Amino acid sequence: MPLGERGGWDKSESRYCGVETDFNDDMPNLLSFNLSTAGFDFLLATLMDPTYRPSLMGSDSNGAHVLPFAGSDLVLSPSQWSSHVVGKISSWIDLDSEDEILRMDSETTLKQEIAWATHLSLQACLLPSPKGASCANYARCVNQILQGLNSMQLWLRIPLEKTDDDSVDSDQTIDSWELWNSFRHLCEHHSQLSVALNVLSSLPSANSLGRWFGEPVRAALINTDSFLTNARGYPCLSRRHQKLITGFFNHSIQIVISGKSVHSLPGASSDSAANHTGNNVDNAQRPPLRPYLDYVAYLYQRMDPLPEQERFEHGYRDFLQSPLQPLMDNLEAQTYETFEKDSVKYIQYQRAISKALLDRVPDEEASSLTTVLMVVGAGRGPLVRASLQAAEETGRKLKVYAVEKNPNAVVTLHSLVKLESWENIVTIVSCDMRHWEAPEKADILVSELLGSFGDNELSPECLDGAQRFLKQDGISIPSSYTSFIQPVTASKLYNDVKSHKDLVHFETAYVVKLHSVAKLAPSQPVFTFTHPNFSRKKSNQRYKKLRFEIPSDTGSAIVHGFAGYFDAILYKDVHLGIEPSTATPNMFSWFAIFFPLRTPVCIRPGSSIEVHFWRCCGSSKVWYEWCVASPCPSPIHNSNGRSYWVGL
Amino acid sequence: MPLGERGGWDKSESRYCGVETDFNDDMPNLLSFNLSTAGFDFLLATLMDPTYRPSLMGSDSNGAHVLPFAGSDLVLSPSQWSSHVVGKISSWIDLDSEDEILRMDSETTLKQEIAWATHLSLQACLLPSPKGASCANYARCVNQILQGLNSMQLWLRIPLEKTDDDSVDSDQTIDSWELWNSFRHLCEHHSQLSVALNVLSSLPSANSLGRWFGEPVRAALINTDSFLTNARGYPCLSRRHQKLITGFFNHSIQIVISGKSVHSLPGASSDSAANHTGNNVDNAQRPPLRPYLDYVAYLYQRMDPLPEQERFEHGYRDFLQSPLQPLMDNLEAQTYETFEKDSVKYIQYQRAISKALLDRVPDEEASSLTTVLMVVGAGRGPLVRASLQAAEETGRKLKVYAVEKNPNAVVTLHSLVKLESWENIVTIVSCDMRHWEAPEKADILVSELLGSFGDNELSPECLDGAQRFLKQDGISIPSSYTSFIQPVTASKLYNDVKSHKDLVHFETAYVVKLHSVAKLAPSQPVFTFTHPNFSRKKSNQRYKKLRFEIPSDTGSAIVHGFAGYFDAILYKDVHLGIEPSTATPNMFSWFAIFFPLRTPVCIRPGSSIEVHFWRCCGSSKVWYEWCVASPCPSPIHNSNGRSYWVGL
Incomplete structure (x- = not known):
């Protein structure tokens, strides 16, 4: 049975907990004991007798001998096989052995077992960990299998820490x-x-562990050895282990309990589950691994519920989207609807506008001076509303122009102005801000033209056009914005980009709610734009070279691309952004942006990656170029x- | 005028020698002096006044100012521009400067000059060497230019050795x-x-230099400083320089003389060319760089003529071919014709057969014992002839079966036997050797089923079939064969493979006459097959892991793939093969094989590359898999x- 419920939205695989079992030719009993009696959801079960070696079989027949499988496929129903059994490939196989006979036996056995697991429609098979530091022949064989595999997953067992006794040298x-x-x-x-992942009692550094969250980890096998004993004699885990397990839960990684019980428990248990006695093996004993499962379930149930924003964004995790092109395309009502719900964003704008109004108009002139404020890119009006609320809050008089190029949004603007009786204050202008001839100049220019990477929706080009009608001492809100990037491991995103099998998708930036991503170094600023900018020789081209040092305790790492963010200074100390270390809380208008690399880059321990980013401007479009130099x-x-590219 | 003639076959670009000139706004005179008077074939000429900086131009106009080009395009005819001028991009440009204005000026100038050179239909432009260790912005700009370039080549100037004063640090x-x-x-x-390449007076190590022969080097600029002075006061080059220049000639690399004359020559010259006085600049002086040109021409003319085999193979240099599939396909008459001309190969076979006959039949039984020899894959009969000649040479009696699966070749075989009156000795069998039911067993099995990589035309599988009718103590000629590989830099081959824009071509091995290739380490053996092999459990699958150490004085290197060869032991000490260190001289039946890599691998100085090769066998095909592990x-x-794959 699942570990618990975290609300109807949680359909995560990590609700299910498995158990690794030894070879047993009575599969029905094995299943019934571990599932019905012990409460696990699935078995990690060896499929073939561990003493089998192809080279020891009689060489007389032409393969007429029967393979030593644990009974026929009929011992379980098809749905039992596929829902409750993950096949465990014989752990003795070693395709990179110096011993050629062992190598040949291993290849034969691996292919036979995978074929049998396929026949049973298992969802996954666990491949034993490579024995030494070299794994090319093993990988060659698995790769051959993968080329023709049905939908089955192959899980490669990897110990979190390679202990001494595993290594020959x-x-x-x-x-x-x-x-x-x-x-x-x-x-x-x-x-x-x-x-x-095979979790043992000792854990590597947090940075080293962090890499796995950018990898396709499906299961974590937790050895009973890695459990401690609490005051009442029950198994529990260290704080670091607990944190890791919680991380697994959050990344849909299934837990599997592995090994023998090493906790001799008090005779009577307060746990009602201990009374569940079913069709037991071994003289109706208490399932020895049950306390470990109970502890894992306790950790699962103890997790904090997801905050509302995370729940809202849950369905978007690691899902690549093309960035909006609000300049070339007109946004749809649904898009406005979504963005307008982001109250945090408008509160920040209102704060910034209030501060600007107070700076612009001293108290003594509050009733005489009217500030001309232009909202450029007014959409359906949220920034107009925020401006009017700022005027009300500060007691300043305002004249607002709402400039919007999307004629569909202008329809809504008109009805809003009518509904709110703003006719005397707000003038609606249905025009592209780059071409509008304003009847007067503005004191304050308010815009929200920012993309996930700041300037990627062409805010600089739009505001260059709009500042024609801003007074020389006028204020632009935002007054500046900066983009940021950081190198990430992101197997899922890389594979999604690769699945298109073309160059175009590898040279595109995507908007994405980053989740299964390992952030390898703190983000660094890339491009900054400041408004207004009345300088003659200004250019919106940019070039930045960045070097990211990967912490040495991370070990080696792979970079699949760069996560991008922005931070905008709206006015003085009022900012707004998504750069992780300074992100505005509870704001959901922007996901991050992801710049992929055509070939993932491997970084050696304690070394760095040098990256170059360009913002290039042509007559009809703006685009980024990027590369790794080192x-x-x-x-x-x-x-x-x-x-x-982004069209102008 | 060209440096010389090396027979009608030599159409190499390296016959032409150029000269680098300073900026001069009298282009017609510059051309006439250097070509008609001094005897060079083309100019490397600066196109724009070196004092020009875009940022210093008046910023009032909208680009209405005239660029400081050396006169209009009309000063030379279109064919003069395109045949005799290589454009030299302003050497002051520095796109990776810390100084943003210099960077901007550089980008503007570079794009203007390339546009002008394109307008003139120049065949090539010389890009100045990157100033520092970083070149990403320069490369970004050049890459943008390359995307839309006509057929013009861009030559990046690279000093062979980066001298101290070039480097800031x-x-x-x-x-x-x-x-x-x-x-x-x-x-x-x-x-x-x-x-x-910019050649200076000091040269790096031979291994370091060797890398360039796998790169697309089009020109070598030889500085007058790097010349020595001979006893008569004339310029000459060191032995190492001479060897390098000869290497350039052999790789179609054009020489360009660069710099000022540093040799004050005796007044009178014995060289008749010194009397050529034309429409001279500077008071009809003797062209000061003429002695350097004369010396280069002397080196060109002094080269040994190409041996016949090289001349035969000249047209195939670096041209990728698909390997033959002689088992699936029947060879054409033309293919037989070509291979039969390779007398060296048949002489080796005859030697091997003679030795085998002598070992098999002692002198005293020479007249009584008849040896049964079967040629499997007899084709149009060259090995039958070699066998009969061996019998004659050794005085042994022979009975020959000529087994051939190609019915078209069998027609020719019949007519050959009739023509030579071999009817009593030779029996022709029109059958696939794998299926023939022989009427008796053979003493000697002769075959030539070898591909460039030894086993790649399925000799092992064919001989496994044929050895059914070989006596237990019989002899197979060849008795064994081994494949070899070595890592190579091969830009040309890589680009040719890449031009297909698909995966298939990157996963194919090609037969190719390797020429513009840098061999980075000695070749190592891969797979060996020995015949006959009567062992029960034999398999033709193979797996080999190899590690190549790149000599530390090579420096860094790039591996585009692996060159493959074979060596076959025909019988005892008689071998035949193309592995470079032991290759049979003057044999032209086999070019090398090339296994490409999808992504070239960079190797750091003094480090190694680990490679894995597999020979895999299925029911209907045999194929190789390969990878780099480190x-x-x-x-x-x-x-x-x-x-x-190769079809069975």
């Missing part, structure tokens, strides 16, 4: 993430190849905006 | 090849971007033979 410590990285590169980032130069992406 | 020595490598990666290996893992190429 104890001097050589292996970063197990590197093992995974090699394996998946060899298998070309295949989307059906994922990771089952450790290995990449091609320059999106040359001349051939794949992705 | 003298502690930081820059390997100039790395500069080129970054630049071309950023420009995505664009085929119109090539290198003009320094960075590549995808496994050609999984399941999806792109390239």
Whole structure:
């Protein structure tokens, strides 16, 4: 049964908890004991007798011998096989052994077991961890299997920390993430190849662990050895382990309990579940792994509920969207509707406008002086409303022009003005701000033309046009904005981009609610624009070179691309943005932006990545180009905006 | 005028020698003096006044000012411009300067000059060397230009050795090849971007220099400073320089003399060319750079003529061909014709057969014992002839079966046997050797089923079939064969593969006469097959892991793929093969094979590359898979033979 309920929205796989079992040829009993009696949701079960070796079979027949499978497919129903059993490939296989016979036996066995698991329609099989530091032949064989696989997932077991006794040469410590990285590169980032992390009692550094959240981890096998014992004798986990498990839950990673019970529990249990006795194996004993499951369920149920914003954004996680082109295209009503709901954003604007009004008009002139405020890109009116509320709040007199190029939004604006009786204060102008001939100049120019990357919806070009009708000492709200990037591991996003099999998608920036992403270094500023800018020789072209140092305790890392953000200074100390370290809380108008790399870049431990970003301007479009210069130069992406641009 | 003639076959660009000139606004005179008077074939001429800076131009006009070009396009005829002038882009430009104005000026100037050169239909422009270690912005700008360029080539000037005074930070020595490598990666290996090497007085190590022969080097600028003075006061070059220049000639690289004359020559010259006085500049002086040109021409004319084999293969240099599939397809008469001309190959076979006959039949039984020899894959009969000649040479009695599956070749075989009156000795069998039921068993099995990579035309599978009718103590000629590979830099081949814009071509091996290739490490053996092989459990699957150490004085390197070869032991000490260190001289039946990499791999100085190769066998095909495991893992190429295979 699932670990718990976190509201109807949580359909996450991580509600299900599995158990790793030894080979047992009585599969029905194994299933019934672990599911009905012990309460697990699925088994991680060995499919073939561990003593089987193809080379030991009689070589007389032409493959007429029967393989040593645990009974026939008929011992369970098809739905039992596919819903409750994950196949565990024989752990003795070693395709990179020096011993050729072992290598051949391993390849034969692996292919036979996968074929059998496919026959049973299992959803996934667990591949044993590569034995040494080298895994090319194993990967070659798995890659061949992946080419023709049905929908089954292959989970490669990777120990979170490669312990001494795993390694033949104890001097050589292996970063197990590197093992995974090699394996998946060899298998070309295949989307059906994922990771089952093996959690042991010791944990690597937080930065090292963090890398896994950008990887396709499907399961975490938690060894009973890694549990501590609480005062009442029950298993529990260290704080660091608890935090990690919670991280797994948040990333739809299923927990699997692995190993033998190492906690001898008090005879009587207060847990009512202990009384569930079913069709038990071994003299109706209490399921020995039940206390571990109970503890995992406790951790699951103890999690804080998701805040409202996260719940709203849940369905968008790691889903790539094309950025809006509000200048070329007219937004639809539904889009306005969504953005207008973001009250936090308008509160910030109102605060900024209030401060500007107070600075502009001293108290003694409040009743005599009328401030001319122009909202450029007024949409359906939210910034007009915020301006009028700021005027009311500060007791300043206002004359508002609402300039909007989308004729459909202008219809709504007119009805709003009528409904609110603003006819004497607000003038509606149905015109592109770049071409409007204003009847007078403005004291304050209010706009919200920002994209996820700040200038990517062409706010600079629009405001260059609009500042013609701003007084020389006038104020622009926002007064400046800056874009930011940081390098990320993002297997899911990379695979989604790659699935299009073309260059264009690798040279496009996407709006995306980042979730399964490892942020490898703090973000750094890229381009800044300040308004108004009356300088003669100004240009909206930009060029920035950045170097990101990856913390040395991260170990090696892979960069699939760059997460982009912005921060805008609306007026003086009032800002608004999505850059993670300074993000405005509870604002949902902007997701991050993602700039992919055509070829993921591998970074060695303690080293850095040098990145170049350009903002280029042509006569009819604006675009970005980007590249990696170090450790290995990449091609320059999106040359001349051939794949992705924003139309002027 | 060209440097000389090396027979009608030599249409190489390297016959032409150019001269680098300073800015001169009298282009007609500059051309006439350097070509008609001094004897050069083309100019490397600055197109724009070196004092021009866009930012210093009046900012009042909207670009209405005239650019400071050296006269109009009318000063020369279109064919003079395109045949005799290579444009030299202003050398002051620095797109990676910290100074933003200089950067902007540089970009503007570069784009203006390229546009002007395009207008003139110049064949090439010389881009100045990047100023520092960083070149990303320069590369971005050049890459943008390349996207829309006509057929013009851009030659990036690269000093062979980055001297101290070039570098701002003298502690930081820059390997100039790395500069080129970054630049071309950023420009995505664009085929119109090539290198003009600047040769100075000191030269890096031979291994370091060797890298350039795998790169698209179009010109070598030789500074007058790098010339020595001979006993008669004339300029000459060091032995190492001479060898380098000869290498350039052999790779169609044009020489350009650069710099001022630094040799004060004796008044009278014995060289008749010194008497050519034309329409001279500067009071009809003797052209000061003429002695340098004469010396280069002397080096050109002094070169050894190409051996016959090289001349035969000249037209195939670096031209990718699909390997033959002689098992699936029947060869055409023309193909037989070509291969039968390779007398060296048949001499080796005859030697091997003679030795085998002598071992098989002692002198005292020579007249009584008849050896049964079967030629499997007899084609049109050259190995039958070699066998009969061996019998004659050794005085042994022979009975020959000529087995051939191609019915068209069998027609020719019949007529050959009739013509030569071999009817009593030779039996022709029109059958696939894998299915023939022989009437008796053979003492000697002779075959030539080898591809460039040894087993790649399925010799192992064919001989496995044929050895059914070989006596247990019988001899197979060849008795074994081994494939070899080595990592290479091969820009031309990589670009040719890339031009297909699909995965299939990157996962195919090609037969190719390797020429513009840098061999980065000695070749190593891959797969070996020995015949006959009567073992029960034999398999023709193979797996090999290889590590190549790149010599540390090479510096960094790029690997575009692997060159493959074979060596076959025909019998005892008689071998035959194309592995470079042991290649059979004057044999032309096989070119090398080339296994490309989807993404070129960069190797740091003094480090190594680990490669894995597999030979995989299915029921209807045989194929190779390959990958790089270190320094960075590549995808496994050609999984399941999806792109390239040999049909059984």
